[in-house]
Amino acid sequence: MISTAACTPPGDRSGRRLPGARVITETCGVARATAARAVQELTARGTVIAVPGRGTFVKPRESTSNDD
Numbered sequence: 001m002i003s004t005a006a007c008t009p010p011g012d013r014s015g016r017r018l019p020g021a022r023v024i025t026e027t028c029g030v031a032r033a034t035a036a037r038a039v040q041e042l043t044a045r046g047t048v049i050a051v052p053g054r055g056t057f058v059k060p061r062e063s064t065s066n067d068d
């Protein structure tokens with residue numbers, strides 16, 4: 001499992017573009033297949049959005065009625 005704390009800057013990540021599998025591989029010290037699989041899983045969960053030709057982005061948080 002890739003530790004997000006070790007591989008991403010702190011703060012709200014909504015809308016941020018994810019680095020490519022090669023960069024994740026180098027930064028997190030995992031195999032390229034592992035990095036690609038992690039991004040695929042995040043996409044399947046709806047955590048990130050893949051935009052063809054642009055990249056993969058962290059899905060913005062949905063606001064709730066308690067956010068007032």
